[in-house]
Amino acid sequence: MTLCILASAANTQTTDENLPANASLPVEATADSLQVDSDANSAVFEGNAIVTQGILNLSADKITVYFEEGARNIKTVIAEGHVKFTNDAETAEAQNANFDVLSQTVTFSQNVILRQAQTILTGNKLTYNITTSRSKMSGNVKTVFAPK
Numbered sequence: 001m002t003l004c005i006l007a008s009a010a011n012t013q014t015t016d017e018n019l020p021a022n023a024s025l026p027v028e029a030t031a032d033s034l035q036v037d038s039d040a041n042s043a044v045f046e047g048n049a050i051v052t053q054g055i056l057n058l059s060a061d062k063i064t065v066y067f068e069e070g071a072r073n074i075k076t077v078i079a080e081g082h083v084k085f086t087n088d089a090e091t092a093e094a095q096n097a098n099f100d101v102l103s104q105t106v107t108f109s110q111n112v113i114l115r116q117a118q119t120i121l122t123g124n125k126l127t128y129n130i131t132t133s134r135s136k137m138s139g140n141v142k143t144v145f146a147p148k
Contacts, residue, residue, distance in 0.1 A: 025054040
């Protein structure tokens with residue numbers, strides 16, 4: 001079960017769960033269309049875009065992947081429109097998400113909803129570290145806990 005700790009009444013909430021990191025696993029991306037820009041080291045997946053890495057799944061209307069110089073490693077993934085992120089234990093939804101691969105941090109913004117077992121959190125911004133499984137919800141935070 002996910003441990004939820006109310007950090008303060010000032011619109012901040014933190015969660016913690018020990019899930020395996022996926023950084024060394026291959027990344028698979030699918031979409032209705034793909035546009036590659038070699039000069040910008042980017043690939044834009046549009047329409048039913050899905051990026052999967054191990055148990056992590058990110059879907060959105062549009063997902064832009066930015067690569068490091070030489071296109072060997074992914075640097076950043078930006079998801080826009082109907083964003084949904086799952087890791088088998090939690091689901092986050094928002095209008096936008098930015099995944100920094102180096103720090104293994106995903107930042108969700110605009111109409112964020114986080115579902116964890118019996119808890120639903122909503123707010124304006126969610127920052128989630130995949131490696132540590134720690135997250136912080138801020139901006140107009142609301143928590144609903146439904147006991148079993």
